[in-house]
C-alpha cells in the first residue's frame with residue numbers, strides 16, 4: 001500500500017523528501033550512492049591537490065586551487081544531503097575508512113605531469129558532469145538540489161582542464177607529448193567511470209524504477225564519448241582507441257573493448273594509489289582530532305558561562 | 308567512535324529584498340564557527356548578502372503523516388484567492 | 402630598481418609565500434569546512450600577490466609578474482621570514498597566520514592612504530580580505546588556547562617558537578624610510594604599538610602567555626631567509642624552470 005503510493009509519487013515525477021515514507025531499499029540505495037558520490041568528491045581532491053604547489057603560473061595556481069576547493073564543497077553538499085536520510089557524516093566517513101564505502105576508481109590513478117591537470121578537468125570532470133546533469137532529475141529532493149548546485153559550479157571545471165590541454169597541445173614538443181600521454185592514461189579510466197555495462201549491472205533495475213538514476217551507464221557513457229571525440233580533434237590530440245569510429249546508422253561513435261579486469265581490480269583495492277589515497281584521508285582526519293576536540297571543549301565552556 | 312558534531316542548517320539571502328533560502332548544512336562546534344563555515348562553503352561565488360545558521364536540532368518540522376490534516380483543509384477555500392471573484396465587465400485596476 | 406618597485410615586490414613576496422603555505426593545506430584540513438576556509442585564505446593571498454606583482458612588473462618594465470614569482474632565487478625573495486615558516490600542525494599555522502594577519506591588518510590600513518594611488522588601491526582591496534583572515538585566525542587561536550590542555554600546550558609552543566620572527570615585521574631600512582618620507586609607505590615602528598595591543602588582547606582571551614622578547618630573526622629585507630624557503634621555491638618554481646621555453 002505504502003509502496004504503491006510511493007511508486008505513484010515517483011511515476012508522477014514528484015520528488016521524495018526526507019520525511020516521506022520510503023522503502024528501506026530505496027533509502028539504502030540512496031545512502032550508498034550518495035555517500036560514494038560524496039567520498040569521490042573529497043578523495044578526488046588529492047590527485048589534483050598533488051599539483052597545486054607546483055602550478056606553473058599565478059593564474060594556474062588560483063584556478064586549480066579554486067577548482068579543488070569546489071570539490072571539497074561538493075563533498076559537503078552531498079554529505080549534507082545524505083544526512084537527511086538519517087545517517088551522520090561521521091558514520092559515513094567511518095565507512096570510508098573501514099573500506100565499507102567506496103569512491104570512484106578514477107582517483108586511484110596517479111597524476112604524473114601538469115598535463116594530468118588538463119586531462120582530469122577535461123575528461124574526469126567532463127564525465128562527472130554528464131552523470132550529474134542527469135542526476136539533477138533524480139527522485140530524491142535533497143540529492144537533486146545538491147546536483148543542481150554542483151552542476152552550476154562544475155561548469156568551469158571542465159573548461160579549465162580543456163584549456164590546459166589545448167595550451168599544451170599547441171605548445172613545445174615536450175608539452176604536446178605530455179598532453180598526449182595524459183590523454184592516453186586517463187581516457188579508458190574516464191569512460192569506465194560510468195560503471196559496468198548495463199548487461200553486468202545488477203542494481204540498475206531498481207535504481208531506474210525508483211528514478212534514482214535517470215539514464216543507464218551505457219547511455220551516459222555513449223553521450224560522453226560522442227561529446228568528447230570532436231573536442232580531442234579540435235586540439236589535435238588522438239584518443240587512444242583504434243576502434244573509435246562514427247557509426248552512421250546508430251548516430252553514435254563505436255568504441256573498443258574496455259578492460260573490465262583492470263576496472264574491478266582497482267575497485268577492489270588494487271590500483272596504483274588506493275592505499276595512498278585512503279591513508280592520506282585518514283591522516284588528515286586523525287591529525288585534526290585534537291583540533292575538533294578543542295573546538296568542542298571551547299564551545300562547552302562557553303555554554304557553561306552563559307548558563 | 309562517531310563524534311557527533313553539531314549540525315547547523317544554513318539559510319542564505321542572496322540579496323537585499325529577497326527571502327532567506329535554505330541551502331544545506333554545515334558542521335561546527337559553536338555559532339561563530341557555524342557562521343564562518345557557512346560563509347566559506349555557501350558564498351564562494353558572491354551568493355550572499357546575509358546568512359542565518361540555525362542548530363538543526365532546534366528546527367521543528369511538520370510530519371508527512373500529518374500533511375493531509377495540515378494542508379488539505381485549505382484546498383477548498385478558494386475564496387482566499389482573487390481569481391475566485393467575478394468582476395463586472397469593463398472594470399479596471401482591481 | 403626604484404624603491405617603489407622593491408617595496409611593492411616585498412609585499413607581493415610575503416603574500417605569495419604565505420599563500421603557498423596555505424595552499425599546502427588543501428585536502429589536509431581538520432574538518433572539510435576548515436579545509437575550504439584555508440583554501441579561501443590561500444586564494445585571497447594569491448590574489449593579493451597577483452595584484453602587487455602586476456604592479457611590480459609594470460614598474461620593472463622588463464619582467465612579467467610570473468617571471469618575478471617563478472624565476473628569482475632565494476636571495477632575491479624579500480618575504481617576511483614569518484610567512485615562510487612551515488605549516489606544522491593546525492595550531493602552528495593558526496599562530497603564524499594570526500601574528501601575520503595582525504600585522505597585515507595594521508599595515509594595509511596605513512598603506513591604503515599611500516600617495517601612490519595604485520598601492521593605495523591594492524592595499525584597500527587586501528585590507529578587506531585581511532580583516533576576515535584576522536577574524537578567522539583570532540577565533541581559532543582563542544578556541545585552541547582556551548580549548549583542551551593539549552590544544553593550549555600546542556599553540557603556546559607554536560607561539561613561543563614563532564615569536565622570534567615577529568621582530569623584523571617592524572624594521573625600517575632605507576627603502577622603507579624613503580617610501581615613508583615621500584608619503585608612499587608605512588611607518589612600521591608606529592604599527593608596533595597597535596600590534597602589541599591587538600596581540601595582547603587576543604592572547605589574553607586565548608589564555609596564552611605572551612613570550613618574552615629574546616633572539617629576533619632578521620634579514621628578509623636583504624634576502625636572508627630560513628632554510629625552508631629554498632624548498633618552497635624549488636617546488637613552486639619547478640615547471641617554469643624545467644621548461645623555460647614553455648608557456649602554460
Ligand SMILES: [Fe+2]
Nearest residue numbers: 041070071074
Ligand atoms: Fe565536483
Ligand SMILES: [Fe+2]
Nearest residue numbers: 071125154157
Ligand atoms: Fe569538478
